[in-house]
Amino acid sequence: MFSILISVSVGLIFVYIGWRIWKKEQISLIHEYHHKKVSEEDKMAYTEKMGKACIIIGIGILLSGVIDFVFKISYGWIVFTICFIWAIITMSKAQKKYNGGWF
Numbered sequence: 001m002f003s004i005l006i007s008v009s010v011g012l013i014f015v016y017i018g019w020r021i022w023k024k025e026q027i028s029l030i031h032e033y034h035h036k037k038v039s040e041e042d043k044m045a046y047t048e049k050m051g052k053a054c055i056i057i058g059i060g061i062l063l064s065g066v067i068d069f070v071f072k073i074s075y076g077w078i079v080f081t082i083c084f085i086w087a088i089i090t091m092s093k094a095q096k097k098y099n100g101g102w103f
Helices: 002-023 043-071 076-099
Strands: none
Touching: 002 043, 043 076
């Protein structure tokens, strides 16, 4: 029971942070060196991609906890892995396109 509470809580935190980055364009929630080269014109597109990627990670965490709790086996880790890889690829593309790289 404790593990589902932790995974749901952490998942919701990631979803909330991703929503703030995406919808509120709070680029300050991303570390400065990840966005220091992003132009003002690209800020909206950059925050949208980074926010959505953060939300995908949050959904993966949420689903992994729920699936593991319901089925009592670790199939949730497969869902988390797929979501995590998808989000990292999305973040990498956004970083390369708008910031010129990760740093």
